[in-house]
Amino acid sequence: MKITFWIQAEANGKKLDGFTNIATGKTTWTSSSTALSEAAVDGDVNTCFLIDDVQPSKWWRIDLGNYPSYRIYEVKLINTNRTDKSSLMTYNATVRAGNSLEFGENPVCGDQVSLNDTSQDELVFPCILTFARYISIEQEQEVYPLRFCEVEVYADLEFLCEDxxxxxxxxxxxxxxxxxxxxxxxxxxxxxxxxxxxxxxxxxxxxxxxxxxxxxxxxxxxxxxxxxxxxxxxDVEPPTPTCDNVARITLPGVNYAYIDSFPIIVTDNVDKNNLISRECTPTLHGTFYAGTTVVRCMFKDRSGNNAICVFVFTVTDVEPPTPTCDNVARITLPGVNYAYIDSFPIIVTDNVDEDNLISRECTPTLHGTFYAETTDVTCIFEDQSGNDATCEFVVTVADVEPPTPTCDNVTTITLPGINCVYIVLFPIVVTDNVDEDNLISRECTPTLHGTFYAGTTDVRCVFKDRSGNNAICVFVVTVTDVHCQVSQQKVHIR
Known part of the structure; x- marks a missing residue:
């Protein structure tokens, strides 16, 4: 792009065929610490710039301004007010114009000053309409002074108009x-x-x-x-996402939650929400398992500005375990009144945890001695999320062992004077794995207490414990006749 000026009137500075001197009053500097560089652009030809000490390289430079960059037509050195016209005060001087601070890289304007040129009051250096911000005058001859009274830089007023x-x-x-x-x-x-x-x-x-x-x-x-x-x-401003942490609970019977949308709000100074791309790891819709998942999302607007949002997705298990506790039936061990149980057929499932990760506490303890009776058992199962379930069942230990009677045969004699004997007690011993002797019913035929006549009598007794188990005992009662009269005297046989 370009701005082009057209000139209708002459400026205060000198004007040369439509070109204007733009050097007056601009910033200058020099290689000498004592020379007055600004004297060359003060508009007065009677004040001069001079470096007369011995230096391997002498230079003078001017900055025409940082913007715009001028199109230079020519540079003029005015060297008036000299007492010795033949002095070689600008011999071997080189003029350059360009935009680089490395002045040796800028194009040269005109020719290097020759011996014949040094006697002239004015030296002109054409620059072929070079765009330039900086003008430099350099001299490599250390034995000759560098002197000029005024530097005039002529340029048209065309410069670049940048986007x-x-x-x-x-x-x-x-x-x-x-x-x-x-x-x-x-x-x-x-x-x-x-x-x-x-x-x-x-x-x-x-x-x-x-x-x-x-x-x-x-x-x-x-x-x-x-x-x-x-x-x-x-647009250099990234989107502004708001990503709050998200909490859900597991779906019934499974160890995950299914999410199809998240409450993420994203705004941008330019683009609407639907024009902002988003990419999340893991994907924002789908299955999230019980526990915490860190989600990282990147949001990018159409200008390529991006923002990152990190949040935590927590799926909580709120479903208790599911125990299956059937009633348990056992029988007493031989000769004792209990059963010993070391395992129960309890099945427990959970939507998240394996069976071995579910704690259980039962009252009474599930392994040990259970006596012949019914025992109510209560178990509490707890998964790793703290959800618990209660299971109640009955352990029944049945007594299936009959009593054990000892029935010896009985021998006695008739009472004096009679042909019989009256027996009120028999030497029968009965034991049971559960019940005491007095809790065991007995029924004998004939009855065990009463009159037994001379001769032999078969006695059959049935013994039954409280669980209904029975045992039969058969024995013989023998009464020897000693030709006696019947008497009511009682004989105790022990």
Whole structure:
């Protein structure tokens, strides 16, 4: 892009066929610590710049300004007010014009000063319309002084009009440009008296993207310029996501939660939510297992700005274990009144934990001695998430062992004078694994207490414990006749 000035009036500085001296009053510096470099651009040919000490390399330089870059027509050295016209005060001097601070890289203007040139009051160095910010004059001859009274740099007023690139202001989708985004220079009136008309106006909002701008500039002397350029506003602000931690509970019967959406809010200074891409690890929809999962999401707007959001997804197991506790039946061990149980057929399942990870506590303890009776058992099962379930069942130990009677045969004699004997007690011993003797019922035929006549009598007894187990005992009662009369006397046989 280019701004082009047209000149309608002569400026205060010297004017050369449409070109203007732009050096006066600009910043200068030199290799000498004692020479006054600014004397060469003070507009007075009677004050001169001079380095007369011996140096291997002498130089003088001027900065025409950081923007714009001028198109240089020629550089003129004025060397008046000399007492000795033949002195070689600028011999071997070289003039350069360009934009590099490494002055040796800038193009040379004209020829190096020769012996014949040193006697001239004015030396002209054509620069072939070189764009330049810096002008340098260098001399490699250490024995000759470097002297000139004025440096004039002639340039037309054409310079580059560069496109403008700016970034969005915080939180909005535009940049506000001040009217001074274009640095204008006028050699007569100064910048404050330049009238600028731009479409669109430069002191407004420029939204993200490219905007073509066209400007017309006029000074009070009628000089003008046109400028067409682009204003590009770049979005450099990343999206702003809000990612809160998420908590869910497991679905019934399984160890996970299924998620198809997350409460993530993302805003951007330019793009709507649906235009912001997002990529999360793991994926935000699907199965999340019981426990905590760290989720990392990256959000990117259409300008390539990205933001990272990290949050924790927690799935809590709230489902208690499911125990299956059937009632248990056992029989007493031989000769004792209990059963010994070391394992129970309890099955417990859980939606998350394996069986071996579920704690259990039972009252009474599930392994040990259970007596012949019914015992109520209560068990509490707890998974690793603290969910518990209660299971109640009955352990029944049945007595299936009959009593053990000892029935010896009985021999006796008739009572004196009678043919019989009256027996009230028999030597029968009965034991049982559960019940005491007095708790065992007995039924004998004939009855065990009463009159037994001379001769032999078969006695059959049935013994039954409280569990209904019975045992039969058969024995013989023998009464010997001694020809006695019947008597009511009782004989106790032990």
């Amino acid at each position: 403008i690139i700016n970034t969005t202001e915080p939180g909005v989708n535009f940049a506000s440009l001040a009217s001074r985004v274009i640095n204008m220079t006028d050699f007569v009136n100064g910048e404050s008296q330049i009238n600028a008309e731009c479409t669109p106006k430069l002191n407004g909002k420029f939204y993200v993207g490219k905007t073509d701008v066209s400007c017309v500039f006029n000074d009070t002397a009628g000089n003008g310029a046109t400028c067409d350029f682009e204003v590009t506003v770049v």
